[in-house]
Amino acid sequence: MLKHLLSMDEVSIDDIISILKLSEDFENKIIRQVFNYACDKILATLFYEPSTRTRLSFESAMIRSGGSIIGFSDSKVSSVSKGETISDTIRTVANYCDIIVMRHSIEGAARVASEVSSVPIINAGDGANQHPSQTLLDLYTLKNIFGSINAFGGHTIGFVGDLKYSRTVHSLIPALINMNEKTFILISPQELCLDQSFVDRYRKDGVILRETSSIKHINDCDIIYVTRIQQERFPDQTEYEKVKNVYRITADMLKPGLKVLHPLPRVNEISTCVDKTDHAEYFNQVRNGVFVRQAIIHKILGEE
Amino acid sequence: MLKHLLSMDEVSIDDIISILKLSEDFENKIIRQVFNYACDKILATLFYEPSTRTRLSFESAMIRSGGSIIGFSDSKVSSVSKGETISDTIRTVANYCDIIVMRHSIEGAARVASEVSSVPIINAGDGANQHPSQTLLDLYTLKNIFGSINAFGGHTIGFVGDLKYSRTVHSLIPALINMNEKTFILISPQELCLDQSFVDRYRKDGVILRETSSIKHINDCDIIYVTRIQQERFPDQTEYEKVKNVYRITADMLKPGLKVLHPLPRVNEISTCVDKTDHAEYFNQVRNGVFVRQAIIHKILGEE
Amino acid sequence: MLKHLLSMDEVSIDDIISILKLSEDFENKIIRQVFNYACDKILATLFYEPSTRTRLSFESAMIRSGGSIIGFSDSKVSSVSKGETISDTIRTVANYCDIIVMRHSIEGAARVASEVSSVPIINAGDGANQHPSQTLLDLYTLKNIFGSINAFGGHTIGFVGDLKYSRTVHSLIPALINMNEKTFILISPQELCLDQSFVDRYRKDGVILRETSSIKHINDCDIIYVTRIQQERFPDQTEYEKVKNVYRITADMLKPGLKVLHPLPRVNEISTCVDKTDHAEYFNQVRNGVFVRQAIIHKILGEE
Numbered sequence: 001m002l003k004h005l006l007s008m009d010e011v012s013i014d015d016i017i018s019i020l021k022l023s024e025d026f027e028n029k030i031i032r033q034v035f036n037y038a039c040d041k042i043l044a045t046l047f048y049e050p051s052t053r054t055r056l057s058f059e060s061a062m063i064r065s066g067g068s069i070i071g072f073s074d075s076k077v078s079s080v081s082k083g084e085t086i087s088d089t090i091r092t093v094a095n096y097c098d099i100i101v102m103r104h105s106i107e108g109a110a111r112v113a114s115e116v117s118s119v120p121i122i123n124a125g126d127g128a129n130q131h132p133s134q135t136l137l138d139l140y141t142l143k144n145i146f147g148s149i150n151a152f153g154g155h156t157i158g159f160v161g162d163l164k165y166s167r168t169v170h171s172l173i174p175a176l177i178n179m180n181e182k183t184f185i186l187i188s189p190q191e192l193c194l195d196q197s198f199v200d201r202y203r204k205d206g207v208i209l210r211e212t213s214s215i216k217h218i219n220d221c222d223i224i225y226v227t228r229i230q231q232e233r234f235p236d237q238t239e240y241e242k243v244k245n246v247y248r249i250t251a252d253m254l255k256p257g258l259k260v261l262h263p264l265p266r267v268n269e270i271s272t273c274v275d276k277t278d279h280a281e282y283f284n285q286v287r288n289g290v291f292v293r294q295a296i297i298h299k300i301l302g303e304e
Numbered sequence: 305m306l307k308h309l310l311s312m313d314e315v316s317i318d319d320i321i322s323i324l325k326l327s328e329d330f331e332n333k334i335i336r337q338v339f340n341y342a343c344d345k346i347l348a349t350l351f352y353e354p355s356t357r358t359r360l361s362f363e364s365a366m367i368r369s370g371g372s373i374i375g376f377s378d379s380k381v382s383s384v385s386k387g388e389t390i391s392d393t394i395r396t397v398a399n400y401c402d403i404i405v406m407r408h409s410i411e412g413a414a415r416v417a418s419e420v421s422s423v424p425i426i427n428a429g430d431g432a433n434q435h436p437s438q439t440l441l442d443l444y445t446l447k448n449i450f451g452s453i454n455a456f457g458g459h460t461i462g463f464v465g466d467l468k469y470s471r472t473v474h475s476l477i478p479a480l481i482n483m484n485e486k487t488f489i490l491i492s493p494q495e496l497c498l499d500q501s502f503v504d505r506y507r508k509d510g511v512i513l514r515e516t517s518s519i520k521h522i523n524d525c526d527i528i529y530v531t532r533i534q535q536e537r538f539p540d541q542t543e544y545e546k547v548k549n550v551y552r553i554t555a556d557m558l559k560p561g562l563k564v565l566h567p568l569p570r571v572n573e574i575s576t577c578v579d580k581t582d583h584a585e586y587f588n589q590v591r592n593g594v595f596v597r598q599a600i601i602h603k604i605l606g607e608e
Numbered sequence: 609m610l611k612h613l614l615s616m617d618e619v620s621i622d623d624i625i626s627i628l629k630l631s632e633d634f635e636n637k638i639i640r641q642v643f644n645y646a647c648d649k650i651l652a653t654l655f656y657e658p659s660t661r662t663r664l665s666f667e668s669a670m671i672r673s674g675g676s677i678i679g680f681s682d683s684k685v686s687s688v689s690k691g692e693t694i695s696d697t698i699r700t701v702a703n704y705c706d707i708i709v710m711r712h713s714i715e716g717a718a719r720v721a722s723e724v725s726s727v728p729i730i731n732a733g734d735g736a737n738q739h740p741s742q743t744l745l746d747l748y749t750l751k752n753i754f755g756s757i758n759a760f761g762g763h764t765i766g767f768v769g770d771l772k773y774s775r776t777v778h779s780l781i782p783a784l785i786n787m788n789e790k791t792f793i794l795i796s797p798q799e800l801c802l803d804q805s806f807v808d809r810y811r812k813d814g815v816i817l818r819e820t821s822s823i824k825h826i827n828d829c830d831i832i833y834v835t836r837i838q839q840e841r842f843p844d845q846t847e848y849e850k851v852k853n854v855y856r857i858t859a860d861m862l863k864p865g866l867k868v869l870h871p872l873p874r875v876n877e878i879s880t881c882v883d884k885t886d887h888a889e890y891f892n893q894v895r896n897g898v899f900v901r902q903a904i905i906h907k908i909l910g911e912e
Contacts, residue, residue: 042671044664052383055394056348056374060400063346063372070667070677072660073381077681080659082836084873087880092661095895096668141805228386264396265388272391286400356687357700360652360678364704366678367650377685471888568700569692576695591703 002299004114005122007130008175015299016139016179022295023140023288037302038065044097045071046089047124048080048104053264053286054124054133058101061293070097087116094118099301120300128165128233129145134263135171137292139179141285142223145259152179152276158221160187161269162245163194163234168263173202183208185217189243192229215247219255226262226269254279261285306603308418309426311434312479319603320443320479324453326599327444327592341606342369348401349375350393351428352384354407357568357590358428358437362405365597374401391420398422403605424604432469432537438567439475441596443483445589446527449563457484462525464551465573467498469537472567476529477506480606487512489521493547496533519551524558530573532567558583565589610907612722612729615738617785619810623907624747624787628757645910646673652705653679654697656688656712660806661872661894662732662741666709669901675909678705695724698755702726707909714774728908736773736841742871743779745900747787749893750831753867754889761788766829768795769855769877771802776871781810791816793825797851800837814847823855827863834870834877862887869893 002015008158013119043062045055051073058128059069063188072078085224086104090113093100100117102110110130125131140250143149157201163169163186173184173194186194210217218224226249234240247262250271262270262282274280306319326411341562347366348358355377376382383393390408394417397404404421406414407428414427414434429435447453461480465492467473477488477498488506490498494517514521522528530553539543553564554575566574566586579583610623651670652664659681667677680686687697694712698721701708708725710718711732718731719740733739751757767782771777771794781792781802792810794802798821807817818825826832834857842848857868858879870878870890882888 040672043669047381050381050383050385052376052393053386056376056397056400059374060346063374064344068671069374070664070671072664072681073376074378074682077655077658079658079873081658082838082840082873083875084660089660091891092894093664093890094665095891095898230386232386265383265386265392267387283395286396289387351685354685354687354689356680356692360701360704363678364650367678368648377680378682444896534690536690549736569690569696571691576702577887587699587703590700594704 002120002296004120005296005300006110006114007123008132008135008171011132011175013178016136016175017149019136019292019295019299020140020143022298023136023291024289026294027288038062038297040069040172041067041099041301042097043067043069043297044093044100045069045073046093046100046102047071047073048075048102048109049125051103051124054103055101057286057289058122058124058133058293061290061297064088064290065294065297067297070102086112090117090121090203099297121181122296122300125167128167128170129155130171131167131263132171133293133296134168136296137285137289138172138225138261138263139166139175140288140292141261141281144284144288145223145281152176153182155181155222156183156185156220157181158187158218159183159194159214159227160218160224160249162192162229162233163188163227164192165230166227169194169225169227170198173198177205177207182206183269184220185210185212187212187215187217187247189213189246191239191243215253218253219271221249221258223259223261226260226266228265228267228269249274249303251277251279306424306600308414308424309436309600309604310414310418310438311427312439312475315436316477317482320440320483321453323333323440323596323599324444324447326602327440327595330595330598331592342366342371342601344400345371345403347371347373347601348397348404349373350397350404351375351377352379352406352413353429355407355428357593358407358566359405361593362426362428362437362597362601365594365601368594369598369601370524371601378530382594390416394421394425395559403601418553424606426600428562429471432471432474434475435471435567436475437505437597437600438472439479440600441474441589441593442476443479443567444565444592445565445598447587448588448592449585451529456480457486459485459526460487461485462489462522462528463498463531464490464519464522464528464553465531466496466533467492467531468496469534470531473498473529473531474502477502480513481506483507489514489516489525491516491521491551492521493550495516495547496542510546519553519557522553522557523562525562527563527565530564530570532569532571534575553578555581555583610904612718612731613740613904613908614718614722614729614731616740616743616779619740619783620767622787624744624783625757627744627900627903627907630753631830631899632904634899634902635896646670646675646905649675649707649909650705651675651677651905652701652708653677653681653709654701655679655681656683656710656717657733659711661708661897662711665894665897666730666732666741666776666901666905669898669905671847671904672866672898673902675905694720696818698725698729700808707905730904730908733775736775736778738779739775739871740779741901742776743783744778744904745893745897746869746871747775747783747899748896749869749889752892752896753831753889760784761790763789763830764791764793764828765789766793766795766826766832767802767835768823768826768832768857769835770800770837770841771796771835772800773838774835776835777802777835778806781806785810785813785815793818793820793829795820795823795825795855797821797854799847799851823857823861826857826861827866829866831867831869834868834874836873836875836877847855857882859885859887
């Protein structure tokens with residue numbers, strides 16, 4: 001059904017619903033026959049940027065589906081260090097595996113890869129652009145919070161922190177709009193606000209976007225999605241020093257029932273005192289990541 | 305039976321005996337049904353410090369037991385490089401695997417991990433503190449030298465080299481005391497002697513500890529356990545330059561029957577001329593490492 | 609049949625023919641019973657130098673044969689960083705696996721390894737010396753171009769670029785001579801020509817070797833084998849700056865029917881405009897790499 005997974009822009013609502021249902025089956029261990037699809041299959045993880053969650057959860061998902069893993073987690077150990085292009089690396093590795101999961105610092109890297117690859121490409125993050133498997137696990141977590149896939153729509157969802165460089169935010173907002181959510185509060189320092197081009201596009205589609213730099217507006221939301229200020233995306237490090245640590249969420253700031261999501265890793269933008277409360281959803285997101293990535297692999301490998 | 309393997313202090317004599325017997329069964333290929341326990345299980349190796357033996361032998365043990373591997377061998381490729389805490393990394397990775405083997409430069413890191421982990425933690429070395437799987441393979445090797453598990457007790461065991469920073473020494477001495485060995489000769493330069501607090505504690509328990517800086521006392525021992533001077537543990541590198549190369553063991557220095565153990569890697573503290581003699585036990589230690597680690601994995605995964 | 613695979617000098621014509629036939633069976637999926645040999649076997653990849661193709665294709669070949677993988681792709685994460693010798697590392701790792709594939713910057717490293725290893729060693733590149741599995745896949749690709757293994761002999765084969773430091777060239781020329789090819793054109797800048805000792809030896813055996821620095825002579829050949837100018841082999845980087853980019857092959861330079869091989873990675877010595885033409889054989893080489901490496905593993909593990 002899916003050929004590649006590059007951007008949420010190309011995943012239809014039907015595909016989203018189908019992946020979330022499939023994820024549920026994996027969570028409930030209803031599906032085991034997927035083992036037949038992935039068995040004897042090899043997934044290659046090509047990570048040009050550091051990762052813990054995305055790489056290891058894809059590897060875990062593939063192994064649990066019966067498949068195997070090759071790859072690299074540091075481009076310095078690969079031929080990239082000898083000057084090889086992404087295209088040549090992908091055309092090469094596509095001979096060694098059945099599916100490629102890649103992360104790269106350059107926006108559009110996964111798309112370039114998909115144009116030369118003979119096997120499916122999953123974008124595990126391309127610069128500040130997209131991170132679709134994260135979005136799918138975010139949607140799965142929200143579905144669990146809302147109670148049902150039919151309960152999307154009508155919520156006020158806040159995004160907090162770095163909205164300029166965060167690919168998880170750039171992937172999730174349009175997906176939520178597709179799922180019928182129309183009201184967002186964008187809470188960020190001036191330097192890290194969502195690009196005006198996005199804001200304009202969404203507003204034209206009838207979406208209500210409130211922009212503020214005040215953290216107190218988190219309690220106007222039903223859900224907040226917090227992101228790390230990503231030092232590695234700042235061209236200018238003095239700029240980073242100015243904005244880091246501006247928001248720090250503690251348990252006493254949160255109204256009852258407010259759910260807090262975060263793609264992790266966090267540095268200190270959510271106090272660990274929140275972890276043990278009902279507000280914290282971020283470790284549920286981590287847990288859901290394996291089921292959702294099993295579903296993605298199934299969707300790509302299982303229905304060829 | 306075992307929940308975690310953090311420190312030899314918490315491993316009972318019964319557990320030690322049981323693991324050594326199980327290791328023997330693995331060496332003699334009596335056990336193959338362990339495959340049923342580990343099959344479909346995933347072991348994660350999280351190595352924040354370099355390793356060859358420990359990481360690869362745990363991975364080999366897991367694979368030989370039918371299981372699979374995920375992990376990292378360089379924390380720079382993980383979210384640690386983005387500022388994530390050990391606790392968050394462990395809570396995350398515990399969702400992707402069934403058992404975690406970790407090495408970290410900070411004493412107590414494995415214990416912190418065990419407090420937040422939903423899966424068992426094996427300490428593969430935490431700073432200068434403990435390295436229990438190494439101790440178990442050391443004990444297994446000694447059992448083979450002594451002829452039987454009942455033959456522990458009554459030997460004079462020398463420790464040579466770096467007794468201050470070596471976690472293998474800090475793990476092994478209390479385990480040997482538990483196994484009824486009571487006589488130790490500690491041979492080290494003044495700067496690298498065993499901390500007085502340990503010496504006092506063991507003496508209070510009736511252990512005979514002789515401290516010397518003279519290498520010639522190796523021949524007062526039945527067994528010597530030699531360690532590398534670990535450059536990476538020295539806060540002050542000029543201190544390292546002073547003490548390196550103070551002891552260098554050659555074949556002609558060794559009395560007949562004296563057995564030489566070393567956790568490896570060695571730099572030059574044991575001449576390669578010893579390798580081909582009956583004194584050398586260090587490559588037997590390496591070989592035993594896989595059986596013992598299979599037994600440890602079995603003990604933790606197999607009896608849930 | 610094969611104990612180790614260290615250098616093409618030690619691989620007989622019978623072995624070459626047998627490996628190429630076996631590779632064909634893997635390509636045509638005639639062989640599946642090899643799974644029985646490799647199943648429960650572990651291959652260790654010890655890469656002291658960067659690699660994409662060689663490491664990942666050996667890993668893919670082993671997994672497709674039913675086996676498993678351990679290893680390192682960066683010697684900094686291993687005990688090498690603590691000062692361990694190659695010999696000690698190999699004697700150690702040989703306990704954890706059934707076959708070792710290693711790459712090292714020092715010529716002769718694989719031979720040293722084979723002298724202490726209790727398991728077979730495959731040389732995946734030792735400095736500027738040898739890279740035999742690459743040569744076998746080059747021969748397999750040439751066999752496909754020529755139409756049959758009996759069609760070797762009588763061709764004019766050009767080598768272009770870095771003939772001084774390229775281990776793929778040093779491995780392939782003597783193998784081609786063994787396969788009855790006798791006419792070579794060596795095209796390289798003066799600083800990177802084939803060492804005179806090789807030239808003298810081959811000429812004494814009746815081989816015709818033309819040396820030139822002019823790229824236009826590529827069209828005197830039936831086949832050209834292009835290599836990357838390897839920055840990392842130059843002791844003096846100013847020397848590198850002088851010779852890089854001297855040859856750059858574009859589609860319009862090539863006469864009809866001229867086949868272009870390259871071990872990859874390329875930097876810019878072959879323009880991507882060649883990729884889509886019938887001249888390009890380098891991605892076929894990549895594809896053939898897995899079959900040939902399955903055959904090599906089979907030859908070493910399967911017939912013990």
